[in-house]
Amino acid sequence: MPDPRRAIPRTDALLAEPRIAKAAAVLGRELVKSVVKDVQQVARAGEIAPDDVVDVVLARLPAGASSLRPVVNATGVVVHTNLGRAPLSPSALDALVAAGGTTDVEFDLGTGDRARRGRGALAALAAAVPDAAAVHVVNNNAAALLLCALALAPGREIVVSRGELVEIGDGFRIPDLLESTGARLREVGTTNRTSARDYAAALGPDTGFVLKVHPSNYRVTGFTSEAPITELASLGVPLVVDIGSGLLAPHPLLPDEPDAATALRAGATVVTASGDKLLGGPQAGLLFGDADVVERLRRHPAARALRVDKLTLAALEATVRGPLPPMRAALEASVESLRDRAQALVRALDGVDAHLVASVAAVGGGGAPGVELPSAAVSLPVRYATALRTGEPAVVGRVVKDRCLLDLRTVRPEEDVKLLEAVRRCG
Template sequence: MKQSMPDKHLQLKSLPGVDHILALAETDEQFTRMPRSLILESVRRAIDNTRKQILEDKPAIITDEAILKQAARLAGQKMKNRLNPLINATGVVLHTNLGRALLCRDALDNIMAVSSSYSNLELDLATGKRGIRYAAIEELICELTGAQAAMAVNNNAGAVLLALNTLAQGRQVIVSRGELVEIGGSFRIPDVMIKSGCILKEVGTTNRTHPHDYTHAITEETGLLLKVHTSNYKIEGFTTSVSLKELVGIGKSHDIPVMEDLGSGTLIDFRAFGLPSEPPVFEQVASGADVVTFSGDKLLGGPQAGIIVGTKHYMDQIKANPLTRALRIDKMTLAGLEATLKLYRDTLVAVEEIPTLKMLTLSYEQLCSDADVLFSLVTEAVGNQAEIALADMASRPGGGSYPGLTLPTRCLTIRPKTMSVTALDKKLRAFDPAVMGRIEDDWFIIDPRTLQPGQNKILANILKKLID
């Protein structure tokens, strides 16, 4: 039965004023360390929400305590960070939505040291004059890749844009149709090329491109031969492609520079760790490419960056491009990147210390052991409130690397008796810290490959709180 109009008017009249609730909030510990402007906004919203409930004939509690509590909840939501750490139980190592590569301890320590103090970001300490910010990493990148010169910008799309704009603005860039990829967020190589001021010249077909397709397409308007490594998909079957070495030969015979966009990019040979071959940067440089671009936060396992390596002749031109300033990386990225790169001087140390490499190369035996520990912890925490089992499944590299590759793993599968698997998934995402897993065949899947040290105990405690 709806309230009568006089009752509704009485309720509206009994609403406390903003100043009254604000005065109460200023001495209430729920609002400790909150700015007054935020408290004021939250109090107003709480009163407005209560007023709206009354006008819509919904039950409303009109007391100082109820409105204070609502205001505190609203203010607390505003005070929370929007970007928060979470537990990745998906088994996708380079999960783009979850921030891709985790930084190693050395990178975190160096970022803290550099960002909490003044630094020689653009100062040459030997001369006391202005220096170049890339000096911190250029020599190191060249040492690891064999390139003559190097630099880094904010991401690989920026690296490709900058290199194309420098080397071929207003001229044709020849690329195979089978390499016109689309990367995350619907960004496409053809679109990047257009924005760089180049003219796209497609050759070959989606599945087959031959050397003569390039040679027949070369004209006086050709400024660059581009090869794009298809790191986020694979074409199988009746296929033919032109190797980088072949393309370099064509470029040299016509005096045209050759560039390769490796996309993900790696500084180690993963074949030594039982994984399929993914072209290491040093091999592509050795093949004679004039410019090679790749990411910092994918298989490299560092902070987000786009790394450009190549011959000094072309790299000097790229560094002089005005776009370089617009795309430059900051001191924190440089600090993290330098510390990560230094670990690559010893491959075994890099694989042990860089989280991305460690997760990718985890043995099946180790994952089985980790799954057994997780099973014991979760079983003890949840008891008979859920069905819990272990199952052999597959992890994925993710992040636009190793298309189609799956990594053997052993996962914990859980199905609560008190709620649906979908409801559990929703509760885990809403928890602090949030937990991201996956659902398969009406089971919630937890893959230990992407759990970090100590998170198995945290996860068991979370499940205990959520599964009644």
């Protein structure tokens, strides 16, 4: 009796199969070839028939060359750090595609000469924060603080409140970051109360700058006080204010969240912020402030190591100039619209144990601690949590009291159909 394994298609024949060859043109020949060999091995073990090899190869091929998978964020956390923080707007995604080719990122097409790198993004940020005399962009907000320490306090002291020596995530801490530059921290005040007098008493010939850090991922309440920017700006030394979240101007839903424009008007020399989070763009560190100081930061040797690429610059400019980014749309969505969408999904899931429930969403991403956003969610049996998370597309909700909640505040309206189909496939 002939060995059925002899009927398994050869590697070259499989790679020449039109559908597999088309996938190789997108994913790369080596990636596709590795999948082909894996499936052939499964067929040799007798787990699939030789006639099924092509279909199994096609089923196992990834959607793209990257291992990252798209996820529907139904957690109710608007800026979810583990899910990539802020989703980019359609205009920012278009900008990424355009920037992926050859661009004029550092070239003046009119004169034929070299031009200021990222001038479009810088101009957009300057227009959005007119109180800033100058703007610079680095690869994240931690890098912005690092550059300030390197340029303004090499071997000198940074005066900072004890209550603002925060951990910024994944075990990284502001004091460790700053001291890694060779600067020394001069801690003042107490955990819960620090006054302008505390800062003034610590100033001396070794002072590089005063640093004010917004504790964006926690809140201290009760017997507390902090020195306002206006008082710190009058101390006669540079004042660096880290607002963290990337809010460029006041927002009515976030009255306690600091913003770049207000901090500059209050007298900050430099304001550092994030390009993602509450701005809703790509990860980047933004520096706004005094023209001479920002130029010192821009010309520091470390600025080269901290600079952003053309993709970030393109997405950042499109975020600032373009329509409302998804993060802001989620933040500002009315509860009524969320409830209507959730109710429509529940009706469409006839026969599924699905209910409309009230929910409470959060801003997330280390911003606006304590701010609760009323929302609406679809409640499902808890078994759906794993099935949805491991399905296609992946849907991540949250489990509350043995129910899987899909919070609509963080699901874009155009994703409702995907969400519906994903739940049906798990039924």
